[in-house]
Amino acid sequence: MSALRFHSPRILALSSLLAVAGSCGACAADGAAQAAERSVGHPTTAAAKVDPRARAADLAYAPSPADNPLRGLVPYATADALHQFPHSLEFDYFPLAELMRGPGEFQWEALEASLAATGERGCQMVLRIYLEYPGRPIAIPEHLLRGGLEVTRWSSDDNGGGESATPDYSDPKLRAALSEFIAAFGARYDGDPRIGYITAGLLGSWGEWHTYPREDLWPSKEVQLEVMDSYERAFQRTPILLRYPAGDDNDEYAPNAKRRFGYHDDSFGWATLETKRAEDSWYFMPSLKAAGALEAWKTRPIGGEIRPELWPASFTAVPHPKGQDFARCIEATHATWLMDSGLFSEEFAVSLKRRERALAEVARMGYSLSVTRVELDRETRVMDLLVENRGVAPFYADWPVELAAFRGGQRIDAMQPEGWDLRGVEARNKPKDRQPSTTWRATLPGEWAGAELRVRVPNPMPSGRPLRFANREQAGEWLVLPLVL
Secondary structure, eight states, X not given: OOTTSOOOTTTSOGGGSOOOOSOTTHHHHTHHHHHHHHHTSSOOOTTOOOOTTOSEEEOOBOOOOTTOTTOEEEOBTTOSOGGGSOOSEEEEEEEHHHHEEETTEEOOHHHHHHHHHHHHTTOEEEEEEESBOTTSOOOSOHHHHHTTOOEEEEEOGGGTTOEEEEEOTTOHHHHHHHHHHHHHHHHHHTTOTTEEEEEOOSSSBTTSSOOTTOGGGSOOHHHHHHHHHHHHHHOSSSOEEESSOOOTTOSSSOOOTTSSOEEEEEEETTSOSOOSOGGGTTXXXXXXXXXXXXXXXXXXXXXXXXXXXXXXXXXXXXXXXXOOOXXXXXXXXXXXXXXXXXXXXXXXXXXXXXXXXXXXXXXXXSOOEEEEEEEEXXXXXXXXXXXXXXXXXXXOSOOOOEEEEXXXXXXXEEEOOTTOOGGGSOBOSSTTSOOOEEEEEEEOOGGGTTOEEEEEBOOXXXXXXXXXXXXXXXXXXXXXXXXXX
């Protein structure tokens, strides 16, 4: 097992990483352009000419903005340069001891405060709860320690040299507490629009489901199954992601490939692609393949974190020599979101060229929904929209699509057509595959005659960014259709 197999996203001091040449504050210099990019993404085209006699019209493709919701790069919520790159998700950690104060006693203030701060910035949250974090104060709830829970304290250069406090995961009281916490967590937060994704956490160093190099302290498969069962019972809507894919014959991990969990690759771009070397069998893609989960992305989100060693030179002309090609990694994993600090820390320069490269690469991630054509039968008032997903992954959330009629720039009526499901717009399996297309159909009310037609996907979180289509006709939160009834 490589000594570089595991890492802490925060344990590596930013000052210990190599600096990258470039001009700091490039994003501040073009702040107005960045603000426009965050809020709209495309030029306003509401005044575009519309032929009132046309029965069909093609729409023009344009890249969707980098801060489209629930996708893209994810900074820590505590990062010191959140302004440097557009984003719609932020990540935060929480020690279990801060949220669980006793049997049946939960305090959510810390989580609520972070959700509020993230929401004020228009972002949804990716979060993780942990029981052990090398170098940080003990995260085990006090009532378990008082009840006699055994804790092994140890340190290793492989976890940054900080002391770990690993509980005895076989302890019945700890196992009951984990199940009780997950049930309460889900009862309060499942489906909460402020939360985009939850990484399962709770087990192992940093909640990353390992205790490397102390594998002797790693919980049994029975304990892992209890945690997964608890998550599946408690969370029906908010996606839960596991660190390691596992099939029936995995030696370390209980089977999870046939469950509803997504996955997160926390060594993205470093240990992602298959190398054919036996010692690299733990890499993400070989693990997916061994688990029989190569197509998990079609229904379950893939996330992760760009490996910290890559942060200083990510998206530059001279990337880290040990890094794997970002585009290939995205295409292989079908990743929707990735934690990153390289673009969100004052420690690292973000020149205009670096930012442009990052925007181009991030455009490959997750979904990219585009309406390609609209057809309208004025006699029956039946309208068809042809919709494509030019991204690498579906849009996983069950968000409503709204079709509205406008006169004189004012909305006069709106509907949510049945069957307009964002989740059903398929992405290509491979870049060279034929682009699939989905048809959305709606029958328009007669009262809409002569009205301008628009489509939008509002964010269920009121302060969140709306989903914007990859179309030149996107005007703010609305996609303006070039036909009238």
